Amino acid sequence: MTARDQATRQAGPGGPAPGPAADEGLARRLRALACTAPLHDLDARKANLAGEYGTYAMAEVALAAIDLVTLSMDFDTGADHEEIVARLLPRVAAQAPRRPAAEHERVARWVLDNLINVGSVDRGFRAVYGTFGQDGAYIRRDYDFKLIEEVPGPGGGVYLRTTDEAVNVLVGALDTDVTSAQIAAEVKLDVLISRGRLADAQLAAEQARYRTVQYAETLRRTLETTRRDVRAVDWLRTVPDLITEALDHIADRYRHENAILTNIRRARDEAVDTGHKLRAAELVDIVKDCIRRHTRLQSRLLEAGPLFRAEQDRQAFARPEARAGIDLYGHLLAPLLPLPVERSTRVTDAFFARGTGPRPPGAVRLADLTELLLTPPAPREHLGAELPEPDLVATPDDSRFSDEQLSAALELLQLPEDAPRRLSGLLAEARRADPDLPYLVALLAVHAASPPVGTAHRQGEPRLLFAVDDGTELADPDFGGADLVVGTALLATAPLPLAGADTAAGAGSAPTREAP
Incomplete structure (x- = not known):
């Protein structure tokens, strides 16, 4: 009997034979579907908008918005909200050119707000999928993710940044290793250029650029976590290995991308067809953008070590805030004891009104408010519930003196x-x-x-x-x-x-x- 037959027999008739590798592959595909679900949901919910919006392909607009935010991101800042809306308007207007400009802007803003998931508590998405545990039991798990998030920027502004899940939606993969994926994309790009398939080469070049953005985003999150708490990041092994690997990776990419750039320029100069020449020129711009991003990433990698040492000194030797505590006896009780009651109650009321913690009101929703209004009050006795008689036990006096x-x-x-x-x-x-x-x-x-x-x-x-x-x-x-x-x-x-x-x-x- 083979191993497959034995696994099938143990699983029972007609049942699956879950294994670690197969189950992990299934979970990756389910998470990949979950990342694309918000885009499909846009086309399903556009009928709820007040107006005729059936002619718009909302998923295409959403992909274009993710693309624009990803390419507009910088290492320290992100994309401007109004700028993304303005750059989305030509694509929206191309789908319905006879519609008014105000409707085009409303569609662009609606798609962008839904990608941010405005209106939810954490502005994220959640999907439920199932996996098999070690004992073969079916377990349901939650997968929380975001596509576009709002982050604070310098000067008090708010910028847009795409997450790893959004980049994975663009390149058609999920949880792919950044280094191996970019090497594969650039090798594929080089082969396609050498064979003259510039249309496919442009898609491969865009995928390589997305991977470069994702690599920089990984480093940016690591440095941001370090600024908050140096103990939350493993700077002894993980981050130094990451920096060394990234610097070696960038050095290899420089040589590879310069060779690709030479081949593209040769294809552009030797092309006779106008479309072929135009596509080669676009490829030159994309590869130049990849080289520029690698240059900026290299400068950030070289600054990572001094930043860690500076943050370590700042956080280790920071002076604790000197806050004087309140002595309830000396500050409140002792001065109030000789005062009359009418004057003491004014002081105690003001003290406890400010001394207790704030009570934020709950977020009122229509469903909660309706339930509260329609729920009958619980019957209560006039004097309240009867208190149980406590069992008092005399504690022994074990003091030495x-x-x-x-x-x-x-x-x-x-x-x-x-x-x-x-x-x-x-x-x-x-x-x-x-x-x-x-x-x-x-x-x-x-x-x-x-x-x-x-x-x-x-x-x-x-x-x-x-x-x-x-x-x-x-x-x-x-x-x-x-x-x-x-x-x-x-x-x-x-x-x-x-x-x-x-x-x-x-x-x-x-x-x-x-x-x-």
């Missing part, structure tokens, strides 16, 4: 501001009162080595406990380390009042000054 020990330690650390003491003396005095008390005193002293001055000032505390290491070693039977100098400091200023306590408009801001 008692409240009496904490009070004794705080009393021991109530030092005069002009008479600091050594930690060793405090530990010896605490040990005479309670054997466990030195551990709590040592913990409070270590915490005082980094006192929260700003928090204590905002919360209105007049005194602050601090500890300083002057290099003296601690001599104690239970503890080691530095014999800290523990003392008490008086804060220089009184607590700041809440800005705008008398006016609700000032309640959203809070003072951020601290004691010196």
